Amino acid sequence: MGAVILMPALSPTMTEGKLARWLKKEGDAVKSGDVIAEIETDKATMEVEAVDEGTITSILVSEGTEGVAVNSPIAELDGGAGAAAQTMHGITNKNPRENEKMIADSGTRQRMEGTVPAAPHTPPPSAEKDWGPTKPITVRDALRDAMAAEMRAxxxxxxxxxxxxxxxxxYKISQGLLDEFGAKRVIDTPITEHGFTGMAVGAAMTGLKPIVEFMTFNFSMQAIDQIINSAAKTLYMSGGQLGCQIVFRGPNGAASRVAAQHSQCYASWYAHCPGLKVLAPWNAADAKGLLRAAIRDPNPVIFLENEIMYGHTFECPTDDDFILPIGKAKVEREGTDVTIVAFSIMVGMAMQAAEKLAEQGISAEVINLRSIRPLDTETIANSVRKTNRLVTLEEGWPFAGIGAEVAMQMVEACFDHLDAPPVRVHGLDIPMPYAANLEKLALPRLEQVVDAVKSVTYK
Amino acid sequence: MAQATETTSKRRGKGKEPPIARDDLLKAYRDMLLIRRFEEKAGQLYGMGLIGGFCHLYIGQEAVVVGVQMCLKSGDEVITSYRDHGHMLATGMEARGVMAELTGRIGGYSKGKGGSMHMFSREKGFYGGHGIVGAQVSLGTGLAFANWYREDGAIAVTYFGEGASNQGQVYESMNLAALFKLPCIYVIENNKYGMGTSVERASASRDLSQNGAAWGIPGEQVNGMDVVAVREAAERAAAYCRANKGPYLLEMKTYRYRGHSMSDPAKYRTREEVQKMRETSDCIETARKLLVDQFAATEAELKVIDDDVKAIVQDAADFAQQSPEPPESELWTDVLVETK
Incomplete structure (x- = not known):
């Protein structure tokens, strides 16, 4: 049974090459693994190995020939039982119709490149329910209570x-957990973020549900490869087989006077990546309800806390089952003249700004995002359609930031409703300075929010 | 605690009790041959443009994964790098599904969305298939952590190359594993070259089996071209881990015949070096010789195995070309697990 040896592709981009040298001649017997020829591409010289055994009956392309197209016949082989299998003939003879279909499909694929199917639209979960009685607790205790409740369950x-x-x-978030749950479930790690994050992700791949605390999110950069390449992408790369139920939590953003390496917002970094959910609580109810939801969510969740908020006290529902939906923003204050969108500690500043603006006769609606990804564009758009003006507020850097994303989403969703270009209030585009006066200037200030609102309301 | 003994079948003289049962050696021979033929076929399909992107072949190193796998039980986990087709076949994953993933078809283990470096089978205990050098070492430590957490008696085998052995997270992971006494076998597949850089030019250590010595992790250098020696060493490692003594390190001295990936011309070593390894140390030839010399295996008996393996590989290649490409709707599935 005769067979044809084809010009092989030695890289995904190779379309042709030079047949530099034959190492076998007509009449030579070859067996699997023998080097039969050398091929030169613009990048390298490569050896071509025989796949199966047989005798070379004729050489079709002489050595030194340039521009030999990939998959064109270069020699004929006679013999061995497996010989036919190494050729394109072996495949076309076996199932010619399938082969034609393959070629047709590849043509379709090229034509389809301009018309990629749109992302499915996921409707946001229904509005927050009324959880009844509340009591005041700190954000710190709310986080601890959320973990304890889920660990009990x-x-x-x-x-x-x-x-x-x-x-x-x-930061005393896990106060009392070791006593209640023991050393096997509350685990001190060495200072090796890369290693222990990878270890936690591996454990999650088997079905365990780790909560990984980063002392601050600044240190998560040591582990960002494991978070994105391993935790966020494996579900997709495995065709849905291998999920990763894991929460990465800890304080994010600027604290106070800790300078550039310890004062940075990671919302934009993680929100950029498909396969992750990114949450940012503001008050105690957010902290408790969202952390419980994060721990139960079957996906990797980035949970961005704020050190300054830990000691603040807020009313929080006392219901044992209290939980908040992921992907749903909260209108913290209703208004008619402007929409202020904020998350984490900046929600507090937005609320203060709204108070000040009210004194000046401007009615501001404040949206607490709670969830950065997925982003509740519907709640924001409904508000913007009502107020026709948008101000975003964040501690992080402006370039490719959350404010930029929210503004663009609103331009796409309700451009005709906007009576003024959206304005972003944000941290300055610099590493955080240490000096008290400079640090103050680098972070968003209340008067900037007020001014931004006045500029979009032309007042 | 740490030992540095090179185990090899050469020390076995004639007349001694064979170190492996006939059926076990026959199975090892078949499993190694399946990987060899599968990889040759993958290389061929790559040459025809049916496989794209990166494709790292395991040819030459087959004894490592086959020998270690013989010591594992149901429930144990395996994880490796991007040179992973052999590990998948060794854990019992179907050749069809692996080859169809290589061709990017819906019949592949990851529905065509992962490719050569990203396949998984929870059922077979295979946790990938990872493309970032060294990342699987931390993940594999996590598999062992899960066994420790659940106290289920299972062990995890974490394979990585001598190139990855210089990554920082490898040492972080070994420290964690030793600290918590995790049941993890670290297998360094030292094939002498991290892409084009020889181990001598990349690692200050000449004995990688001692890379866990700082944490008291016992290590052995093993002739990774000899499936019997590999199995013997893996038995010791597995017994150690199953006894809850903590992690164990095996440095398998092996060799890859092909380039780092399909587009590697391998000019960093001589053709003679490759040829010499193939002629003197090939794991399949060694096993075949042992079968014939010590177990009176006949040519006819071995040919049945050869033909069986060839048929499996041809069937996989046919399936991998006939299975359709994933439908466009697959673009948006499996990004997140859907929630209510």
Whole structure:
């Protein structure tokens, strides 16, 4: 049975090459693995190995020939039982119709490149329900209570991180958890973010549900490869087989006077990546309700807390089942003249600005995003359609920031309703300075929010 | 605690009790041959343009994964790098599904969305298939962590190359594994070259089996071209891990015949070096010789295995070309697990 040896492609981009040298001649016997020729591309010289055994009956392309197209016949082989299988003939003879279909399909694929199917639209979850009586607690206790409740309910949930156990948490978020759950479920790790994050992701791939505390999110950069390449992408790369139920939590953004390496907002970094959910609570109810939802969510969730908020006290529902939906923003204050969109600690500043603006006769609606990804564009758009004006507020840098994304989404969703270009209030586009006066200037200030609102309302 | 013994079948003299049962060796021979033929076919399909992107072949190293796998039980986990087709076949994943993933078809293990470096089978305990050098070492430590957490008696095998062995997270992981006494076998597949850089030019250590010595992790250098030696060493490692003594390190001295990936011309080593390894140390030839010399295997008996393997690979290649490409709706599935 005769067979044809074809010009092989030696890289995904190779279309043709030079047949530099034959190492076998007509009449030579070859077996699997023998080098039969050398091929030169613009990048390299490569050896061509025989795949199966047989005898070379004729050489069709002489050595030194340039521009030999990939998949064109270069020699004929006679013999061995497996010989036919190494050729395109072997395949076309076997199933010619399938082969034609393959070629037709590849043509279709090229034509389809301009018409990629649109992303499915997921309707946001229904509005927040009324959870009844509340009591005042700190954000710190709300976070602890959320973890404790989920750990009681599910033995696969555990907490790991630096100083989370014996030290009771660098910021005392895990106070009392070691006593209640023991050293196997509240685990002190060495200071090795890359290693322990990868370890937690691996454990999550088997079905465990780790909560990984970063002492601050600044240190998550050491582990960002494991978060994005391993945690966020594996579900897709496995065709849906291997999910990763894991929460990465800790303080994010500027604290106070800790300078550039310890004062940075990661909302935009993580929100950029498909396969992750990104949450940012403001008050105690957000912290408790969203963290419980994050721990139960079957996907990797980035949970961005704020150190300054830990000690603040807010009313929080006392219902044992209290939980908040992921992907739903909250209108914290209703208004008619302008929409201020903020998240985390900046929601407080937006509320203060609204208060000040009210004194001046301007009615501001304040939206607490709660969830950065997925983003509740519907709630924001409904508000903008009513107020016709948008101001975004964040601590992070402006370039490719959350404000930029919210503004663009509103331009796409309700351009005709906007009576003024949206305005972003944000941290300055610089590393955070240490000096008290400079740090103050680098972060958003209340008067900037008020001014931004006045500029979009032309007042 | 740490030992540095090179185990090899050469020390076995004639007349001694064979170190492996006939059926086990026959199975090892078949499994290694399946990987070899599968990889040759993958290389061929790549040459025809049916496989795209990166394609890292395991040819030459087959004894490592086959020997280690013989010591594993149901429930144990395996994880490796991007040179992963052999590991998938060794854990029992179907050749069809692996080859169809290589061609990017819906019949592939990841529905065509992962490719050569990203396939998984929870059922077979295979956790990938990872494209970032060294990342699987932390993940594999996490698999062992899960066994420790659940106290289920299972162990995790984490494979990586000698190139990855210089990554920082490898050492972070070894420290964690030793600290928590995690049941993890670290297998360094030292094939002498991290892409084009020889181990001598990349690692200050000459004995990678001692890379866990700082944390008291016992290590052995093993002749990774000898499936019997590999199995013996893996038995010791598995017993150690199953006894809850913590992690164990095996450095498998092996060799890849092909380039780092399909587009690697491999000019960093001589053709003679490759040829010499193939002629003197090939794991399949060694096993075949042992079968004939010590177990009186006949040519006819071995030919049945050869033909069986060839048929599986041809069937996989046919399937991989006939399975359709994933439908465009697959673009948007599996990004997140859907929630209510």
């Amino acid at each position: 599910d033995k696969d949930v555990f907490l790991m991180g630096e100083e989370v156990a014996q030290y009771q948490g660098a």
